[in-house]
Each structure stands twice: as C-alpha cells, then as structure tokens.
Amino acid sequence: MKSNTTLTIDAEPYPFEFVPATCALLIIDMQRDFLEPGGFGELLGNDISQLRRAIEPNQKLLAAWREKGLQVLHTREGHRPDLHCLPPAKKVRGRTQKTIGDHGPMGRILIRGEIGHDIIPELYPLPGEAVIDKPGKGAFYSTDLHAIMQNRGIKQLVITGVTTEVCVNTTVREANDRGYDCLVPEDCVASYVPEFHDVGLKIIKAQGGIFGWVSHSIHVHAALKKIHQRKKTQTKPRRIKP
Ligand code: C5J
Numbered sequence: 001m002k003s004n005t006t007l008t009i010d011a012e013p014y015p016f017e018f019v020p021a022t023c024a025l026l027i028i029d030m031q032r033d034f035l036e037p038g039g040f041g042e043l044l045g046n047d048i049s050q051l052r053r054a055i056e057p058n059q060k061l062l063a064a065w066r067e068k069g070l071q072v073l074h075t076r077e078g079h080r081p082d083l084h085c086l087p088p089a090k091k092v093r094g095r096t097q098k099t100i101g102d103h104g105p106m107g108r109i110l111i112r113g114e115i116g117h118d119i120i121p122e123l124y125p126l127p128g129e130a131v132i133d134k135p136g137k138g139a140f141y142s143t144d145l146h147a148i149m150q151n152r153g154i155k156q157l158v159i160t161g162v163t164t165e166v167c168v169n170t171t172v173r174e175a176n177d178r179g180y181d182c183l184v185p186e187d188c189v190a191s192y193v194p195e196f197h198d199v200g201l202k203i204i205k206a207q208g209g210i211f212g213w214v215s216h217s218i219h220v221h222a223a224l225k226k227i228h229q230r231k232k233t234q235t236k237p238r239r240i241k242p
Helices: 056-066 088-092 145-151 164-177 195-210 218-223
Strands: 005-008 016-018 023-028 072-076 131-132 156-162 181-185 213-215
Touching: 005 218, 016 181, 023 164, 056 072, 056 156, 056 218, 072 145, 072 164, 088 213, 131 145, 156 164, 164 181, 164 195, 181 195, 181 218, 195 213, 213 218
Parallel strands: 023 072, 023 156, 072 131, 156 181, 181 213
Antiparallel strands: 005 016
16 A cells, blocks of 8 residues: 555544655654653653653654654754743743753753753654754744645644643644644653543543544554555655745
C-alpha cells in the first residue's frame, strides 16, 4: 500500500482515517529537563518515572515512522538566554527556589542551548527533522509550526510526548482550532500525575472527539505495517509557489 492511501487506525471515539503521506509524528518536549534525574521536573518534586514510561513506546513508534520515510517534528519548551521571551508571570509561577533561567544541574533551566533543554538521547532528532522551539505550552503559540506544516503539506498529526495534560493537551487544542486532525497514542504520552494523564486523554476524545482521537501505539504500528512505499520526505522541503 502506498503512503498516500487512506488507512484506518483503531481509535476512540471512532476509527481515525490516516493518510500517512500527509500526517506527521509530532513529539512534544521529550527534554532532559523534564525526563532525566536532576532536571527541572524532578527539582519541582515530580516523579520522573511516570514520564520515563513513555520513552520506549516513543522509540518504537519513531523507528517505525522513520522506517516508512514519514515526516517527523519535535518540540522543545524553553526560552532565549536573555529571557526576553519568558513572561514574568511564568518566571515566578510556583514560587519555587529555582525557576526558569536559574542555574540547575543541567545548565540554566529550560534555556535554549543548555544540556537540560535538549531532547533526550533516546529520541534525538535526525538531520531533516524539524525541531520547534516553543516558549509556551502549545506548539503553535509564537512558533513557525503552522507555516512548516502548510509548506510540507501536513494535514494530520500523531501527537506524542509530555506532559499529557499540559503541553500535549494544549497543542492538540491549538491544532484542532487550526483545522488539523490529531491522534494521541495513550502509551506514548505521559504525566507526572497519572490521574491528570487519564483525564487529559478523556477530554480529547469526549463529546465525539471534541479535540481529536485517542488510540494505542499498537494500532498505529498495525497501520504502518501496511505501507510498503518508502518516501523520502525529510530532507527535501517543498517548493512554495510564489
Ligand atoms: C510542562 C510540558 N508541564 N511539556 N511542560 O510544564 O508539559
């Protein structure tokens, strides 16, 4: 089957009509500051093992996605070293001892270019896979994600990453308002708080899929296995008509 064929992925609230050639895998904020010991997430008192459960399913999905030559996008939450894109309200929120921009064990917390800000080695982007640096929770706010998707003909997203109820949920909502269909494989997203993860997924698929679809990566793999064509979309940007 060719990658521009419509395939069906078993999902809730009803099957997702998946067109691989125009669907990107969007991996949200799988950054060292959120997932690794000593990072910002742990510094805030969170149990990082809750997030780390999503690493292996993401690795498998990313490998299968790449194997079919489909489009991959990554995001990182963070700020400029001069902090000009950090709202003062976000800087002081939580009243923690250390906040964004302060020095932590992996460099300045959530600052672009620092070790902690980067994507974990297990899911490191390949050349040609766009990395979107976002200052907010949503991947569309104050970024060029929408332009990248339009230029590359992306109409659907499979969204994975962390955290389910914060950056994943916000991005699904933003994508929905821009007319994109989003599928979230539940084992490839995670939250420090399991009940927030459960509710975050319920909200997406409620009311007939008010924001999108929820599935499991086994169903995405089943659909990917049906694609025989390897299409090199990563390294060749589309030409935009003037
Ligand atoms: C948070 C995120 N939770 N990536 N960021 O602050 O969800």
